Amino acid sequence: MRREIHLFAGFSRNILYSLSFQITQRFASSSSTISPTNLETLCSNGHLTYALADMAKIGLQMDLQAYDTVLNECIKQKSVRGGQRVQAHMIKTQYKQPLYLGTRFLVLYSKCDCLREARQVFDEMPDKNVVSWTAMMSAYSKRSYGSEALDLLLQMLRSGSKPNEYTFATVLTCCTGICGLEYGRQVHSLIIKSNYESQLYVGCSLLDMYAKSGAIHEARFVFEDLPERDVVSWTAIISGYAQLGLDEDALELFRRLLREGMTLNYVTYASVLTAVSGLAAYEMGKQIHSHVIRSEVPFYVVLQNSLIDTYTKCGQLTYARKVFDKMPERTVISWNAMLVGYSKHGMAKELTELFEVMKKDKKVKPDKVTYLAILSGCSHGEMENKGLEFFDEMNEKDGVVPDIEHYGCVVDLLGRAGQVEKAFDFIKKMPIEPNAAIWGSLLGACLVHSNVEIGEIAGQRILEIEPENPGNYVILSNLFASRGRWDDVRNIRNLMEEKAVAKDPGKSWIEIDQTLHTFHAGDHLHPDINKVYDKMNELLVKLKEYGYSPDVSRVLYDVDDEQKEKILLGHSEKLALAYGLICSPEGKTIRIMKNLRVCVDCHSFAKVVSQVCGREVFMRDKNRFHHIVDGICSCGDYW
Incomplete structure (x- = not known):
């Protein structure tokens, strides 16, 4: 084997012969005539110890059925010692072990994490069939020894044995990640040559393999090519899209699934809720929650955790807390989902109170994610x-050793509080090397608190570590622009062009009547864009009467203020907000999601809109939530 495997204490031939000697003594000195049929009664009642004792007394009368009965109970109870006694009994009585029982031993040892012993049984089998080959591959696969499983597949093919659908499905679980994808494609070719590509079980494994490897287009091809689809295949493809952040595609597949009238399971609902939370599609989330209740799907913890995550990411902490409070049992993931929700909304009081409840409960111990939520x-x-x-x-x-992310939270905490010098000193004293995220937090704090000196140092370090991230250049440019250092701004822009780094375009979503509308910065493609700009101009006049003044100080173009105002009006979140005012009834809450951080001017704009138009506004950017009511934001203008 290629690598050392940490295994349960194994057996050796000496141990087996020692056991066989003890067994000989037992049934040689016994005059009992116990029938093999008695073993079935003992095993069915879970009395493995008595069954093993009677096996010793039965001696040569043990047959295939009797051995199989005892072995099945050993597998059920995960008794390695029991399996060793059965194997020793076979050796002493010179019982010629059939292929079937050899495979059962293999299953027992692999189920008990004794891979070395399982492989020894496998290698000593005089004959092997597809079941034994597959069982050994499965043992490796379940413990993430993918290369060993793939090696076995090659040996199997060379031996002349033909894989079946279960063999292929097992091996495909080993072909994940970038390196595994190429092996997966080779296995796919072999599946086609073996005429198993239309088999549902193999098809589901194939699309799951491609989805988990990030090859979602290949997964979709396999999915569409299946002659029939069950809930497992639908769930695999929906989950694949959701995990890759392709949330709109995942939701479209879910709608298609509903139209086909298929019965869903809790895994399907949990997968689609991941997509809903990614888009902050609150109305869709409510409908799915109702659908779950009507379908009477069991409320497993994973599904409840998904609901908490969805409601928090849609800005509905009240609903999330209701789901949380009704849970009969909570895992650390449940606590973390609720804590992260409070953290992202800037609700520090509720966050710390819930954390105290968690510690007093003592059923679940805080982990690294818990403390990340608390510190953030x-x-x-x-x-x-x-x-x-x-x-x-x-x-x-709590014995939680801080990671780089925890140190980053402390830097962010000090920086946001205006203690930029203290944050810089903290970085210097860190026991681990600061990464780009930590220097980015410091740079962001320097921008907010106008500390250009430390900002230049942080900017230089972050561009050395992460030269491909456009956000770093943008923040540094903003820092220079805030001081009117336009030559430095142009230098940063030239550096971006030299390194072929492009700024991520701003993009915002708004859900209207269960349809997601997307707006880009300076959008001219939306079918109603002319109405949107008319609404923007109308709003601008009203908002200025209420004291709104566009913040043009950070527009990275050396043009006059009027032109800068036009650039600001084209920000995607403003366009989405204006569209929400046009298309939704008066008084209805407007919910917007953005792929980047909400800028200061758009935040101020939304606050005045909520005041002038009498609307609640939820804005979720890539880091924070902003719940704005009557001109006041839940973040307290501290984000």
Whole structure:
């Protein structure tokens, strides 16, 4: 085998012969005439110890059925010692072990994580069939020894044995990730040559393999080519799209699935809720929740966790908390989902209160994700002292060793509080090398608090570490632009062109009547874009009467203020907000999602719109949630 495997204490021939000697003594000295049929009664009642004792007394009368009965109970109870006694009994009685029982031993040892012993049984089998080959491959696959499973497939083919649908499905689970994808394609070719491509079980495994490897187009091709589809295949393709962030495609497939009238399971609902949360499609999320209740699907923890995650990402913390409070049992993922929700919304008070409840409950121990939520929430909730206390106690009280992400939260916490110099000193004293994210947090703080000196140092370091990230150039440009250093802004822009780095275009979504509408920065492609710009101009006049003044200080173009105002009006979140005012009834809440951070001017614009138009506005960017009511945002203008 290629690598050392940490295994359960194994057996050797010496142990087996020792056991066989003990067995000989038992049934040689016994005059009992116990029937093999008694073993079935003992095993059916879970009395493995008595069954093994009677096996020793039965001696040569043990047959295939009797051995199989005892072995099945050993597998059920995961008794390695019991399996060793059965194997020793066969050796002593010179029972010629049939292929079927050899495979059962293989299953027992692999189920008990004794891969070395399983492989020894497999190698000593005089004959092997497709079941034994597949069982050994499955043992490797389940413990992430993919290369060993693939090697076995090659050996199987060379031996002349032909794989079946279960063999192919097992091997495909080993072909994930970038490296595994090429092996998966080769296995796919072999499946086609073996005429198994239309077999549903193999087809589901194929599309799952492609989806998990990021090859979603190939997964979709396999899916569409299936002669029939079940809920497993539908769930696999929907999950594949959702995990890759292709949420609109996932939802479209889900609608198609509903039209076909297929019965769904909890995994399907959990997968589609991932897509809903990615788009913050609140109305769709509510409908799916209702569908789950009507279909009477069991409310497993994973489904409840998905509902909490969906509601928090749609800005509905009240609904998320209702689901959380009704859970009969909670895992650490359940607690983390709720804590992250409060953290992302900047609700530091509710966050710390729930964390205290979690610690008092003592059923679940906080983990690294828990502390990331706590530290981030304190950072965005103006609770820097409390956050520093939590950072100090995470290792001392809960034994959670800080990762680079936790150190990054502390830098962000200090930076947002205006303690830029202290954050810089903290970075210098860190026991691990700071990464791009940490320097980015410091650079962002320098932009907010106009510390150009430290900002230039942070900018230089971050461009050295992560020269391909356009966001770094943008923040540094903004920092220079805030001081009117246009030559430096042009230098940054030239550097971006030299390195072929392009800024990610701003994009926002809004859901109207269960349809997602997408707007890009400076959009001219939406069918109603002329109405949107007319609405924007109308709004601008009203908002200026209420004191709104466009913040043109960070527009990275050396043009006059009037031109800068036009650039600001083309921001995607403003366009989505205007469209929401046009298409939704008066008083209805407007929910917007953006792929980038909401800019300061768009945040101010949305606050005044909520005040002038009497609307609640939910804006979710890539980092935060903003719930704006009557001109006041839940973030407290601290994000």
